[in-house]
Amino acid sequence: MSRLDDELKRAFARTEPPGDFAASLLAKINERAAPRPALWQRLAALFEMPRARFVMATAALLIIIGAAIFSQMRESLPETPEQASSAAPGPEQVKSDPKAPQTGLQAGQTPTLARPEQEQRIKKIKPRRFVKGGALARRHVPKRAVEPEVSPEAEAAKARVLFALQIASSTLKEAQRVIQEDSQNTNTVPTRDR
């Protein structure tokens, strides 16, 4: 055997690990051997978080639901008067439609392309207030003068949103009251009893 072999054996001699190696290993084994909680226990633990957090989570959930219902309600409504009027058949369509009701236009009367119910709606759009300045004043008429027809579904959705918001606000009030009571009770407990 050469000198190199001897030197290599000396260089790669065994080294002992730190003294607490076996103890820490056995501690790890005991830690792993601890029984794992059952699934139902882990699920139950989710609801054992502090009360304030639970209340906040509930309130946040209610607000999210309310917002979703509100956005759904808004989508069901027509956004602009143009969209609302486009839902009705156009003047050309009225003309070409043989089943459309006759307007019964008399001689000398200004011809219009709209149907009688559309005329009624257009009358509603006219500004009701008379402001000095005539044509200039008409420019200040608010654009959204048309009151869109609200469908019964939208009304129902609105009512649901309002109900959900009422529940959310009452839950928040209740939570605030409970937290205040808790804090008062904590403050009144004598130091030696804590």
Next chain:
Amino acid sequence: MCMVGWEGTIALENGRTAGPEDTLARSALGDQAAFAEIVRQHQGMVFSLALHFLRDRALAEELAQEVFLNLHQNLSAIKSPAHLTFWLRKVTCHRSIDLTRRQKVRPQVSLEDVPEPAASSVENDFMLSETLRRVVNTLPEKARMVVILRYQEDLDPAEIAKVLDMPVNTVKSHLRRSLVMLREKLSRQLGEVQV
């Protein structure tokens, strides 16, 4: 029950001593004292293999603990004390190689880039050992593990081949090339030493 100092034997309450087979059997049945004895017997081998390969004490200790935890989970599969030693060597070697590949613990350095040792290191065994370890550390992973198993565990090429799952001839060629490189490097620097 108390444990005595010499390897592989536990003194039982009735005065009888338990051999390595008994220790293994009892640890497989959940006896913690028996398992602790197994750990004490083999911790030096496992830790040293990891330390010489990784050259990082903390990593080596962590890896050794993982190996023993793995052993604890697989005790029922161990058939004999010889199988236990073989299993520990094999798992430690493969885990060390995997860890190096995954984390790039020791970036491969060219043999030529290893710093030249001082002339006085010839007289200093510690310095020479450190130089050898550094030079071996520049070898590729498998070749490095072959050298460590050969000189730390004193295994012959056939045993090394079994541990590392490689042909015997590959082990022999790894050993031959590694020693040639080591001789060249050291004879250039430590000319007066007959290597």
